[in-house]
Amino acid sequence: MNTKRIGQRTIALAHPPSVISFANIGGKFEHEGPLGSYFDEWNEDSFFGEKTWEKAESAMQKKVLQRALDKARLKPKDLDYIFAGDLLNQCIGSSFGLRDFHIPFYGLYGACSTMGESLSLAAMMIDGGFAKRCAAMTSSHFCTAERQYRMPVPYGSQRPPTAQWTATASGCTILAAEGPGPYITHITCGKIVDKGIKDGNNMGAAMAPAAYDTLAAFFRDTETKPQDYDLVITGDLGELGHDIVRSFFEADGISLDKNYQDCGLLLYDRENQDMHAGASGCGCSASVLNGYLLTELQRGTWQKILFAPTGALLSPTSSFQGESVPGICHAICISTKK
């Protein structure tokens, strides 16, 4: 027992589960962005054929799970568990999107780190012998997030330059005990880190200390350096948060200059699409992973990447009550070799 833990907080999976399928879906802006060709499905209409944006978000989860199942020629009954959550109050994106599949369901709330959390738990359930196949997934929608966290979109509120743009997107990974890879080899679970940032329009700064905490623990536990990975990629820190993480590591004498990216900086065109500090939302890292990242791992562009989605654990109520913004980050090493 317990031989799979290395260092303080990291799990080295004994039998690394394999990605056997993945799918993503996005909206108009996501499809027009630099990663547009990596989307399986997109829709010009932000309602995705539904009557409300919340129902549209559920429709995205439904479509993306169905597509991931189809790609692997699987039926819903072939999955032992789904791990899913989203940003909506009471995670209705997931519960309404997934109710018709009748798959055992563990609901998560990890804010924008949910793709990391779901992938971590799905991988450990398989490695632990509790499941053969699991789906890990999440979603976000610009219009549902704006009206829930900030202002309804039709109000046309101005956004400060530090604000990020919640991605209208969803992504799903199906993992199995056996498969051709890429494989989930290591997992570091995040701690809640709160450095007192109170600006709800500067999430990158609020989440950066959590990303640093988890990544530093991962490198320490695995006795590796950023250079040992073809890519180190955080979830949705955006321009500011990405810079903060780089400077934290610089202060430790560790350079992240060469291979450190952030999903929030990749999803939209930084010059021609005005998304301010970058993309955010659970769907940001989920759609970048389940499109660009896993595709390029399969193509052999990279052999080993460190995927570290970040989440801000605030609510409008906590901010109204004067609270700061706690962050969390889960790190997962994905490799083409076991």
Add this chain to the structure above:
Amino acid sequence: MNTKRIGQRTIALAHPPSVISFANIGGKFEHEGPLGSYFDEWNEDSFFGEKTWEKAESAMQKKVLQRALDKARLKPKDLDYIFAGDLLNQCIGSSFGLRDFHIPFYGLYGACSTMGESLSLAAMMIDGGFAKRCAAMTSSHFCTAERQYRMPVPYGSQRPPTAQWTATASGCTILAAEGPGPYITHITCGKIVDKGIKDGNNMGAAMAPAAYDTLAAFFRDTETKPQDYDLVITGDLGELGHDIVRSFFEADGISLDKNYQDCGLLLYDRENQDMHAGASGCGCSASVLNGYLLTELQRGTWQKILFAPTGALLSPTSSFQGESVPGICHAICISTKK
């Protein structure tokens, strides 16, 4: 691999983790109820010394985790993971209540089934060799739930007879790989079940089909009957939901008459405390488990119980948009023997 699954959906843990500590906390009404003497801590003041009810709910989680740690003479660093969630938008009860402990955190959203979900995942993480010790916990607060789901308490809205009373309570279980018991021996993960109930004031009826689905799967997979357990106890179905589950099983020729209870029917005095259809909220099953149930298992009153918390996966937004109320139920067998 995978030898731990029995039947369709049930896990028989190879090395059943032991409960090594538990604690609960409640408000005035919970302490005045029939299980009052089983509370470790209670407060006459619904604010628990804080400025807002949301901060009070976080304070409950903080206090209950600290007490569970103290009882086992553990420090926060002795826990490998916390699994926690609550009913508040973005689960701020958990993220703000637990941020100062610096323990790796997996946030959950399972509505009122969260005590079952957290206990299931904590047990599997230990049995799978990923952790030595984990905490599983959740909370709810009458005043935060009323203003979020229904009406702010000061409005004095009337509640229909089918309405349940959200418990102001929190509970925490600490599990470990080794210990004197009681042990977590079997787990059945719930599916999202939606039979079209739309009345947000009749949660018991909405959740009952999910409870039936999970309990029936558990009995089928383990080839056992309700009579094989000293107690079968659902989470917070209340009077109506409890009756519906009993009639569903009756239609299958299975009697639940002798030993079937519901935490929502035990927490308050059904005659002298007017709580309508019974108690509800994540804190209901969490405080009943981490007081009455685990204490009486330790005392030898029972040898084997089946604990099955239920959750309603709705939000005010989903109801405003005409949606029905999906339910979920996770079942856990807790036994004094491995």
